[in-house]
Amino acid sequence: MSSRDIILKSIKDYAPSKSSELPNINISHASYENINEKFSTSLSSVGGIAVFMENIEEIKEYIAEHYADSKVIVSNCENLLPIVTKDANATKDPHALHDVDLAIIEGEFGVAENGAVWIMEPKNRHRALYFIAQKLIIIIPKNEIVPTMHEAYEKLSFGTQNFGLFISGPSKTADIEQSLIIGAHGAIETCVIFI
Amino acid sequence: MSHSTGHSELAEKFANNVERMNWHDKALWFVRLKRDNQAKSLDEWEELRSTADKIKKHTLENLANYLEEFEKNALSRGIKVHWAKDAKEHNKIVLDILNSKNVKMVVKSKSMLTEECHLNPFLEKHGIEVVDTDLGERIVQLRNEPPSHIVLPAIHLKKEDVGTTFEKFLNTQKGNSDPTYLTRAARAHLRKKFLGADASMTGVNFAIAETGGIVVCTNEGNADLGSSLPKLHIACMGVEKIIPRLKDLSIFIRLLARSATGQPVTSYTSHYHGPVEDGEMHIIIVDNGRSNILSTDKYKKSLQCIRCGACLNTCPVYRRSGGHSYGYTIPGPIGSTLAPSRDLKKYSTLPFACSLCASCSNVCPVQVDLHQQLYLRRQDVVDAGYLSPAKYRVLKMATWLMSHPRIMDFAGLLARKIVPLLPRSIIYSKINIWGKSRELPKFPKNSFKELYKAKKGSK
Numbered sequence: 001m002s003s004r005d006i007i008l009k010s011i012k013d014y015a016p017s018k019s020s021e022l023p024n025i026n027i028s029h030a031s032y033e034n035i036n037e038k039f040s041t042s043l044s045s046v047g048g049i050a051v052f053m054e055n056i057e058e059i060k061e062y063i064a065e066h067y068a069d070s071k072v073i074v075s076n077c078e079n080l081l082p083i084v085t086k087d088a089n090a091t092k093d094p095h096a097l098h099d100v101d102l103a104i105i106e107g108e109f110g111v112a113e114n115g116a117v118w119i120m121e122p123k124n125r126h127r128a129l130y131f132i133a134q135k136l137i138i139i140i141p142k143n144e145i146v147p148t149m150h151e152a153y154e155k156l157s158f159g160t161q162n163f164g165l166f167i168s169g170p171s172k173t174a175d176i177e178q179s180l181i182i183g184a185h186g187a188i189e190t191c192v193i194f195i
Numbered sequence: 196m197s198h199s200t201g202h203s204e205l206a207e208k209f210a211n212n213v214e215r216m217n218w219h220d221k222a223l224w225f226v227r228l229k230r231d232n233q234a235k236s237l238d239e240w241e242e243l244r245s246t247a248d249k250i251k252k253h254t255l256e257n258l259a260n261y262l263e264e265f266e267k268n269a270l271s272r273g274i275k276v277h278w279a280k281d282a283k284e285h286n287k288i289v290l291d292i293l294n295s296k297n298v299k300m301v302v303k304s305k306s307m308l309t310e311e312c313h314l315n316p317f318l319e320k321h322g323i324e325v326v327d328t329d330l331g332e333r334i335v336q337l338r339n340e341p342p343s344h345i346v347l348p349a350i351h352l353k354k355e356d357v358g359t360t361f362e363k364f365l366n367t368q369k370g371n372s373d374p375t376y377l378t379r380a381a382r383a384h385l386r387k388k389f390l391g392a393d394a395s396m397t398g399v400n401f402a403i404a405e406t407g408g409i410v411v412c413t414n415e416g417n418a419d420l421g422s423s424l425p426k427l428h429i430a431c432m433g434v435e436k437i438i439p440r441l442k443d444l445s446i447f448i449r450l451l452a453r454s455a456t457g458q459p460v461t462s463y464t465s466h467y468h469g470p471v472e473d474g475e476m477h478i479i480i481v482d483n484g485r486s487n488i489l490s491t492d493k494y495k496k497s498l499q500c501i502r503c504g505a506c507l508n509t510c511p512v513y514r515r516s517g518g519h520s521y522g523y524t525i526p527g528p529i530g531s532t533l534a535p536s537r538d539l540k541k542y543s544t545l546p547f548a549c550s551l552c553a554s555c556s557n558v559c560p561v562q563v564d565l566h567q568q569l570y571l572r573r574q575d576v577v578d579a580g581y582l583s584p585a586k587y588r589v590l591k592m593a594t595w596l597m598s599h600p601r602i603m604d605f606a607g608l609l610a611r612k613i614v615p616l617l618p619r620s621i622i623y624s625k626i627n628i629w630g631k632s633r634e635l636p637k638f639p640k641n642s643f644k645e646l647y648k649a650k651k652g653s654k
Binding site for chain 1: 238242257262272280328329348350357377382389390406415424439442443444462464468469470
C-alpha cells in the first residue's frame with residue numbers, strides 16, 4: 001500500500017460515524033460610515049499610506065514629487081508607460097527584476113478593516129515583482145473598498161490564475177526585541193492610490 | 196534529567212537570569228495586550244472563534260474526503276502532490292526532489308513542520324545549503340539554536356545577542372545592536388541568498404480543498420520573495436492544514452494575525468495555486484503521528500491549532516520559563532499537549548508546566564480545550580507510572596491524609612501552631628521543593644472548618 005493510501009486509511013478508520021455540519025459563514029459586523037477613511041486609518045496603522053486622486057496626471061505628478069530617487073520604475077499600467085524605465089515582462093527570468101526601485105501595480109479592491117489590497121494581475125508575468133521592488137504603489141479603482149475579509153472572499157475565485165495575494169502595507173519585522181522595523185525582505189514603502 | 200526532558204530543570208536555568216526572565220515575560224505580555232485590543236475591537240470576535248471551531252471540527256471529521264478533494268484539485272492545477280507517513284519519508288521526498296533538480300542552495304521560510312522533521316541537518320548532511328529566511332529564524336539558525344517561539348523565533352534573545360551574532364556572521368559593525376541597522380544588514384545578506392537560491396521551501400498556513408491551492412502568511416515577505424524567484428517551490432503541510440472552502444479563509448485570516456501579534460492582518464497573504472512560469476510546485480502532505488492524535492477523543496482537538504502562538508504569549512509558565520525549557524519543537528500550552536502524543540515518557544513533565552489557569556483556552560482562536568487536555572495528560576502520566584518519584588510520594592501522602600479527615604484536622608492544627616515558630620532554615624530546607632522559589636502564606640489562627648462553624652453558629 002502506498003503512503004497515501006496508508007495515511008488516508010488510518011484517517012478514515014478514526015472518522016466518526018456521524019459528522020457535524022459545515023457552518024454557513026454569516027458573520028454580522030459593524031459597518032463603517034466613511035469606508036475610505038477607515039481604509040486609510042487601517043493602512044497607516046500598518047505603515048502604509050492611502051491617497052485619493054482624480055486622474056492619471058495627478059498620479060504622475062505625485063510620483064515625480066515623492067519618488068524622485070527611484071531610478072528603475074516598472075509598471076503594467078498603460079497610462080503610466082511614459083514614466084516606466086524597464087519592461088518587467090520582457091524577460092523570462094524574474095531575477096532580472098533585482099534592481100527595481102519602484103513597481104506600480106494594479107489592485108482589484110481594498111479591505112477597510114485591515115488596509116489590505118487584493119492583487120491578481122493577469123498582465124504581470126512575474127509574481128516576484130510584488131516582493132522584490134524596493135517600493136510599491138498599488139492603484140485601485142475609486143470606490144472599490146469592501147468592509148471586511150468576508151466581503152473580500154465572496155469576490156474571489158481561482159480560475160486559470162495561479163497566484164493572488166493580499167498586501168497590507170510594507171514588509172515588516174519585529175524579530176529583534178519586538179521593535180517594529182519597516183522593510184524586512186519585501187517593499188520598504190507601500191502606497192495605495194485610489195483613482 | 197533521568198527519564199524526561201525535565202521542564203522545571205531547564206526552566207530554572209532560564210529563570211536564573213532574573214532580569215532576562217522579566218524582560219521576556221513583559222515582551223510577551225505586551226503582545227498579548229495587542230491581541231486583546233484587536234479582539235475587543237470586533238464585536239463579532241467570539242462568533243469568529245466559534246465558527247472557526249465548527250469549521251475545523253467538521254473538517255477533521257471528514258478529513259480523508261477533504262484531503263482527496265484537495266489532492267484532485269491541486270493535481271489538476273499542475274501541482275505535484277506527495278504523501279509522507281513520517282518525518283523520515285518527508286525528508287527523503289524533499290531530498291529526492293532537490294537532487295532531481297541538482298539543487299545546491301534552498302531558501303526556506305518558517306515551517307514548524309520542517310523543524311519537527313529536523314529537515315535542515317538532514318539536507319546539510321547531504322551537501323545542500325539551507326538558508327532560513329525569516330529574520331528570527333535566520334538569527335537562531337546562525338546561532339545553531341532551535342526557535343524558542345512558533346511566531347517569534349528569537350524572542351529569547353536581546354538585541355545585543357543579535358548584534359554579536361551578526362558581527363560574527365554578517366560582518367556588521369562591532370557593538371552596533373540597533374534593530375534597524377541589524378534588520379537592514381539581514382535584508383542585504385538575505386537578498387543575495389534569495390537571488391542565488393536554486394529552490395524554495397515554505398510551510399503552509401491553510402490548504403483549500405475547494406481550489407487545490409495553499410495560503411502562506413508572512414510579514415517579512417520572505418516566503419513570498421523566496422518562492423517566486425527560483426523555478427522550484429516545495430511546500431510542506433501536516434494533514435490538519437486543510438480547510439474546505441475558499442471563503443473559510445475569511446474567518447481564519449481575520450483570526451490569525453490578530454491572535455498572533457495583534458495585527459489586523461499580516462503584510463502578505465499569498466495564495467499559491469500553481470508554479471511560476473516554467474517552474475514546478477510540489478506539496479508534501481505529512482502525517483507523522485497526526486492520525487494517531489485523531490484517534491484519541493480526548494486530544495484530537497489539538498489538531499485544530501492554526502499555530503498563532505497566542506497560548507504561548509498568555510501562558511504565565513511559558514513567559515517565565517522560555518521556549519527552550521520545553522525541549523520540544525513547539526513550546527507552550529499547545530506543545531505540552533502535542534509532545535506527549537509523540538512520546539509520553541520523554542515529555543512527561545510538560546503537562547505539569549501549567550498552572551491550569553485556562554488563559555490559553557480563553558485566547559485560542561479555534562477554541563482548543565488546552566488546559567483541559569493538559570489536565571487529562573497529567574492523569575495519563577500518572578497512570579503510565581512516569582511521575583517523578585518525589586512528586587509521586589508527596590501525592591500518595593496527600594491522598595492518604597485527605598482521606599482521613601480527623602488526622603488531616605490534627606495535622607492542620609499542628610502545622611498552624613508549629614510552623615510559625617520554626618526557623619527559615621528548617622521550613623525551607625531541601626525537602627521542601629515547593630518552597631524553593633515560593634513563600635508560604637501567613638498561617639491563620641483557625642482552620643476554614645473552624646471559621647465556617649463559628650460563622651454558622653453565630654447565625
